[in-house]
Amino acid sequence: MLKIEHLRKKYKSFTLDCSMEVKPGCVTGLIGPNGAGKSTTFKAVLGLIHTDGGCVEIFGKSMEAFTPEDKQKLGVVLSDSGFSGYLEVRDIVPVLENLYNTFDKAFFLKQAQRFGLPMDKKMKEFSTGMKAKLKVLAAISHNAKLLILDEPTVGLDVIARDEMLEMLRDFMEGEEGRSILISSHISGDLETLCDDIYMIHQGKIVLHEDTDVLLGSYALLKVNPGQYAKLDQRYILRRRRESFGYSCLTDQKQYYLDNYPQIAIEKGSIDEVIAMMARGEA
Numbered sequence: 531m532l533k534i535e536h537l538r539k540k541y542k543s544f545t546l547d548c549s550m551e552v553k554p555g556c557v558t559g560l561i562g563p564n565g566a567g568k569s570t571t572f573k574a575v576l577g578l579i580h581t582d583g584g585c586v587e588i589f590g591k592s593m594e595a596f597t598p599e600d601k602q603k604l605g606v607v608l609s610d611s612g613f614s615g616y617l618e619v620r621d622i623v624p625v626l627e628n629l630y631n632t633f634d635k636a637f638f639l640k641q642a643q644r645f646g647l648p649m650d651k652k653m654k655e656f657s658t659g660m661k662a663k664l665k666v667l668a669a670i671s672h673n674a675k676l677l678i679l680d681e682p683t684v685g686l687d688v689i690a691r692d693e694m695l696e697m698l699r700d701f702m703e704g705e706e707g708r709s710i711l712i713s714s715h716i717s718g719d720l721e722t723l724c725d726d727i728y729m730i731h732q733g734k735i736v737l738h739e740d741t742d743v744l745l746g747s748y749a750l751l752k753v754n755p756g757q758y759a760k761l762d763q764r765y766i767l768r769r770r771r772e773s774f775g776y777s778c779l780t781d782q783k784q785y786y787l788d789n790y791p792q793i794a795i796e797k798g799s800i801d802e803v804i805a806m807m808a809r810g811e812a
Contacts, residue, residue, distance in 0.1 A: 531552045531553060531554045531556075531588070531589065531675070531676055531709040532551065532552040532575070532586075532587070532588050532676060532678075532709070532711060533551045533552075533585075533586070533587040534548055534549055534550050534551070534571070534575065534584070534585070534586050534587075535549050535584055535585040535586075536548075536549055536583065536584040536585070537549070537571065537574055537575070537581060537583075537584035537585070537586060538581060538582045538583040538584045539570055539574055539579065539580075539581050539582055540582050544565070544567070544570075544732075544733060545733050546567045546570050546571065546574070546733040547584075547733055547734055548567065548571050548574075548584075548730065548733070548734070548735060549735060550728045550735055550738070552676070552709050552710075552711045553709065554707045554709055555702075555706065555707050555708065555709060556709055556710075556725040556726065557698075557702065557709070557710040557712065557723050557724045557725050558709070558710070558711050558712070558724060558725065558726050558727070558728065559712055559713070559714065559720040559723070559724035559726070559727040559728070559741075560711065560712070560713040560727075560728050560729075560730060561713065561714070561715075561717075561720060561727060561728070561729050561730070561800065561804055562729055562730040562731055562804065562808070563731065563804065563808050566730045566731050566732065566733070566808075567730045567732075567733040567734075568680065568681075568713040568730060569608075569609060569610075569680055569681075569713075570733075571730070572608065572678060572680045572711075572713070573608070574586070575588075575678065576604075576606060576678065577593055588600070588604070588676065589603065589675070589676075602630055602631060602632065602672065603673075603674055603675040603676065604674055604675075604676055604677075604678065605668075605669030605670055605672070605674030605676070605677040605678070606669060606677075606678050606679075607665045607666055607669050607677075607678070607679045607680060607682045608680045609680045609681040609682075609684060611665075612653075612661060612665060613653055613661075613664065613665075613668075614653070615652060615653050615654025616652055616653075616654065617652065617653055618649060618650055618651060618652055618653070619642055619647055619648065619649045619650075619651075619653070619664065620649040620650065622668065623635060623638065623639075626638070626668060626671065626672065629672075630671075630672035631672075632672045632673040633671060633672045634671055634672065634673065637671055638667065638668075638671040641667050641671070641697070642664075642667060645663050645667070645693055645697070646660070647660055647663060647664055647667070657690075658685045658686060658690075659685075659686045659687060659689075659690030659693075662682060662683065662684075662685070662686055662690065662694060663690065663693060663694055663697070665682065666679070666682055666694055666697055666698070667697065670697065670698075670701045673705075674708075675707065675708055675709070676708070676709050676710070676711070677698070677701065677708075677709070677710040677711070677712070678710075678711050679698075679710065679711070679712040679713070680713050681713055681714060681715065682694060682712065682714070683695075683714055683716050683719050684714075684715060684716075691716065691719060695719060695722065695723055698710060698712075698723060699723070710723075712724070717799060717800035717801045717804075720741070720800055721741065721745060721799075721800060724741050725740065725741060726738065726739065726740045726741060727739060727740075727741055727744060727800070729803070729804060729807055731807060731808050736807050737803070737807055739781075743781075744798075744800065744803065745797075745798075745799075745800075746783075747781050747782065747783050747784070748779065748780065748781050748783065748797075748798035748803055749779075749780055749783035749786070749795050749796060749797055749798045750777050750778065750779060750780075750795070750796045750797075750798050750802055750806070751766075751776075751777070751778040751779075751780060751786055751790075751793055751794070751795055752772075752774065752775070752776075752777055752793070752794040752795075752796065753775050753776050753778065753793050753794070754774060754775035755775050755776070757775065757790075757792070757793050758775055758776045758778075761778070761790070761793075762785075762786075762789070765780045765781065765782035765785055765786070766778045766779070766780055767779045767780060767781060767806070767807070767810075767812075768806040768807055768810030768811065768812060769810055769811055770806065770809060770810040770811065777806070777810075779798065779802075779803065779806040779807070779810060783795065783797075783798075
């Protein structure tokens with residue numbers, strides 16, 4: 531569906547070199563701290579910024595071979611974009627009808643009502659959640675095959691996030707073979723939605739794992755200096771010095787449960803994995 535190979539973009543103090551893949555029928559998450567390269571990757575994939583090398587294929591085609599008809603199959607939400615605040619929802623319906631041959635007006639209007647988006651209210655008066663839901667609704671209302679969503683849940687409260695995730699689940703269930711690439715700082719969104727997760731740090735992919743494996747096999751070992759000295763280091767991905775000794779990230783939780791019953795072993799959340807991969811030592 532989407533394949534990125536050594537996509538490069540150089541700035542004065544930052545260099546992106548990203549390789550990843552979104553498979554048909556899958557929801558893939560891209561995580562990482564602020565400034566890691568998530569938004570740069572999205573904009574580079576969409577051709578919104580000049581790149582310095584690498585290859586991007588969408589639907590099996592290079593960006594050079596991409597046609598206007600191919601672009602109709604994409605649904606895009608960028609964190610720093612949106613509709614004019616002086617427009618009403620009903621004003622953007624004819625715009626979407628002209629942009630997309632497959633725009634489903636009836637679906638759009640039904641979903642706008644379902645998620646409480648007023649047709650006759652200027653968007654500058656919308657809440658953050660309403661604006662975010664409108665952007666996602668516009669992206670899924672023209673039978674897109676691939677959604678590219680950069681931080682679509684940022685700034686939303688729990689209820690608004692849940693409603694948006696419901697929209698995305700309905701999108702995936704609506705037709706076989708659809709895919710989503712999504713970035714988010716909210717780990718719970720990714721844990722319940724994504725099939726697999728990539729982590730980007732300082733412009734490079736440092737981790738790729740199925741979500742089930744990430745949640746089931748990764749763990750934090752909390753050990754004192756004496757325990758650390760005796761610890762089998764083969765399956766330690768990152769370590770960090772703490773006041774009590776060390777925190778160690780592993781992707782082999784069961785091994786340490788079986789062989790080190792005396793140490794503290796905590797289930798690794800996505801947030802903890804991000805922190806350890808970004809700040810821990812290899």
